[in-house]
């Protein structure tokens with residue numbers, strides 16, 4: 001009988017209990033002991049839930065109070081010196097200081113950096129190392145959680161981050177190669193494993209997702225050396241876990257490592273099944289990640305059953321059935337959802353349901369009749385979904401089929417458009433604008449919440465929004481901005497706002513997924529063909545435009561971002577879903593144009609993060625992603641100016657694709673990375689209008705005019721004056737009005753001074 005398990009579980013709790021306890025602890029309202037109790041209760045509850053759903057064994061130490069990569073750093077004592085004193089005094093306070101910084105009358109510590117965990121929307125804390133760094137084992141957390149689980153009678157398998165992935169995700173402050181620290185790291189890392197063995201662990205799951213990336217020779221070599229040393233020393237059995245993609249070119253390496261078992265992702269990369277089975281040595285266990293740990297769909301038995309049968313036939317008792325990766329990336333329980341449209345509720349499978357599904361597949365493959373019948377029923381449900389009229393819309397399908405290259409084409413080339421637009425808008429050189437949102441004040445958030453709960457009537461709420469827009473317009477006139485925005489007060493989230501108005505989207509009530517620390521998102525679910533029943537933003541934009549003679553930008557979320565920040569249906573290629581959204585947005589762009597909105601911004605902040613993990617897959621992705629943007633933006637007249645906005649500082653390597661979007665103007669985040677982006681322009685001449693952000697909105701600081709002027713001067717060294725725009729680097733919704741007002745007035749002054757200098761030199 002296959003062993004049923006899963007690589008990890010969500011931590012935050014069905015009702016975000018951990019979030020509440022953390023935030024209240026940070027405010028000083030909940031003592032540490034109480035926070036730790038909430039955490040311990042959640043762990044127990046989740047193990048029980050998994051066992052009740054049919055898991056044979058449970059992972060432990062997958063839990064974290066903030067982040068598992070930070071936990072891994074602490075477990076080998078990789079605590080940067082500035083936190084050390086606090087950590088020694090109060091380990092929990094030191095831990096949170098690394099995660100989120102700490103400012104009081106004794107210390108002023110900034111947080112460690114944070115970045116995306118592979119290609120997910122989870123963010124991890126980047127360990128900060130330095131050459132000559134020492135490590136020491138701190139196994140207490142892992143051991144304590146192992147004991148908690150075994151004492152309650154669970155077969156527990158501790159999870160630790162593997163040494164190579166750990167080093168690869170770390171950065172060094174001196175620019176040295178983190179891999180050079182491997183020999184220093186290993187004894188400490190093995191100290192943790194030893195402590196777990198001593199506590200009675202038989203298996204330890206060692207996560208090495210870096211094995212699905214492109215690896216250089218040095219890293220491959222480091223894998224061989226590290227795992228040889230581990231095999232020589234460790235007494236536990238090691239399950240080497242890979243996920244988020246196929247092993248491909250690293251398959252031979254992975255199966256050659258001297259470990260007792262291998263976990264592979266057969267949801268993202270089902271095509272590797274045969275190759276893995278052929279390559280796997282006869283003494284190794286295979287943990288087969290057959291169900292997608294990053295999606296929310298009840299699995300299609302047509303695909304999964306034959307795979308499980310093959311696996312079982314080839315491996316017998318050496319087979320474990322699991323989800324592709326940790327369930328961290330899914331919500332907990334679909335049966336809690338009561339307000340979903342149509343049949344959607346039946347089609348979903350969150351963490352709890354996925355474990356039940358695994359049980360069913362395991363039982364069915366060993367002949368259990370009831371399990372087979374349940375799978376037959378599941379087959380019918382999924383088959384009904386795939387052809388349901390809620391899912392398949394012939395009009396939408398026909399439109400996508402009818403797409404031709406013309407759809408992605410503006411009428412004329414940029415050189416011509418820019419002349420027409422200059423004539424129409426009469427903007428000065430170095431025009432100023434903002435990214436879209438203005439501060440979302442407490443009053444505004446409260447009003448939205450009361451409106452949602454029915455306490456505030458529609459009319460009263462709309463009045464508040466209109467007043468907010470009037471205020472934004474007055475402010476921009478006073479500040480002397482050139483291209484206005486309405487401020488987006490009606491939106492609480494840039495994806496949700498559009499998803500709620502589109503057909504094919506569903507919204508859960510408790511579908512929370514951790515983004516980082518206590519922060520969670522509730523991604524919309526794209527379950528059906530996407531269509532736009534009516535205009536979504538025209539009324540607001542037209543109202544805002546009626547208040548001013550300055551051009552008012554219409555503001556839309558782009559197709560790739562709409563896709564990237566949602567759970568996406570698994571029955572259509574992502575590119576196809578993206579094209580459906582692009583067509584819906586295209587209609588919105590047309591309606592804005594018809595309503596007299598001359599400038600439309602289509603935000604694509606998530607374009608960069610959708611990049612596949614392997615470079616070989618980049619071109620194909622960029623082609624359909626750029627294409628979708630062009631479909632949304634194409635078709636407007638030459639006089640309509642299309643803007644886009646992206647916020648990700650590292651896109652020097654995709655700058656050609658950004659240019660291929662052919663937006664008339666792009667505003668882009670750079671100020672935090674000190675305009676490193678501009679390096680790209682010494683290599684590649686970006687053709688169209690561009691506004692590298694000069695005001696870092698991620699901090700409450702008001703930038704000095706001198707700083708902004710310096711950034712403008714630097715931009716002018718690599719960009720033409722007639723293509724440069726002056727703007728902040730992202731939306732202002734998280735900021736407060738006083739700082740925004742001061743910073744934007746300063747920004748306008750800087751633009752005016754720079755203009756005057758341009759005139760003086762020409």
Ligand code: GLN
Pocket residue numbers: 435436437488494555603605645646647730731732733
């Ligand atoms: N227009 C959006 C805003 O200003 C863009 C947000 C973003 O880039 N993430 O809020």
Ligand code: ZN
Pocket residue numbers: 435605645646647669729730731
């Ligand atoms: Zn942004």
